[in-house]
Amino acid sequence: MTSKEKPFDSIHELLKTGNPGQVRRRLIDAQTGRLRQAYAWDANHAWYCVGNAEFALENYREAAAAYRRAYKADPLDAQSLWAIGNCYDALKRPKLAERILRKALRLEGVSVKDKAALLVNLGNALFDQKRFSEAAATYLPVRGRRDEIGRKARLNFKRASEMASQ
Numbered sequence: 001m002t003s004k005e006k007p008f009d010s011i012h013e014l015l016k017t018g019n020p021g022q023v024r025r026r027l028i029d030a031q032t033g034r035l036r037q038a039y040a041w042d043a044n045h046a047w048y049c050v051g052n053a054e055f056a057l058e059n060y061r062e063a064a065a066a067y068r069r070a071y072k073a074d075p076l077d078a079q080s081l082w083a084i085g086n087c088y089d090a091l092k093r094p095k096l097a098e099r100i101l102r103k104a105l106r107l108e109g110v111s112v113k114d115k116a117a118l119l120v121n122l123g124n125a126l127f128d129q130k131r132f133s134e135a136a137a138t139y140l141p142v143r144g145r146r147d148e149i150g151r152k153a154r155l156n157f158k159r160a161s162e163m164a165s166q
Contacts, residue, residue: 007038011049015056023053043073044080051083060090078104082118089121094128101125116142116149123156132164 014022027039027046039046051066064087071080081104088097101122105115123138139160142153 008042008045008049011039015049015052018056020053020056024050044070044077046070047073048077048080048083051080051087055083055087055090058090060087063087064091076107076109078107078110078114078118081107082114082121085121085125089125089128092128094125097125098122098129113147113149116145116153120149120152120156123153123160127156127160127163130163132160136160136164 011023011026014020014026027035027050029036034040035043035046047066047070051063051070054060054063054066064084067080067083067087071077071084074080081100085097085100085104088094088100101118104110105118105122110118119138119142123135126132126135126138136157139153139157142150143157144150145153
């Protein structure tokens with residue numbers, strides 16, 4: 001790492017280029033299981049990157065544990081909660097995903113775009129529990145967006161509404 005390189009630049013590059021296995025080795029001391037000193041100053045960011053690497057490797061339990069450590073380092077980080085919810089979704093645990101996503105939605109400072117995406121994920125967790133009417137109601141406020149989030153909300157609203165009317 002050059003003196004001009006920011007500590008996380010190489011980590012982000014490894015994630016972007018599909019080398020998630022190297023991320024954990026760079027960030028975590030194998031003997032202690034703790035963050036390496038070069039990254040410990042931003043534990044929230046470092047653990048979030050570990051979570052992203054584990055998620056990319058489909059190690060969803062390990063990813064959730066890393067995201068929980070990121071959230072513990074910054075309890076106002078809705079992104080970490082969102083990521084934990086995604087892990088529970090991948091683990092086919094929609095009730096846990098619902099609980100975590102609702103918690104993320106209650107945090108102050110969540111951007112409008114992130115709130116919309118969280119609502120779509122929450123709707124998906126409700127859909128996976130076969131709570132179709134609730135899922136449709138959750139997608140409803142997001143359907144009008146003119147982006148990918150809105151497109152997903154419209155598609156999922158239609159599916160949930162159809163299932164609810166059966």
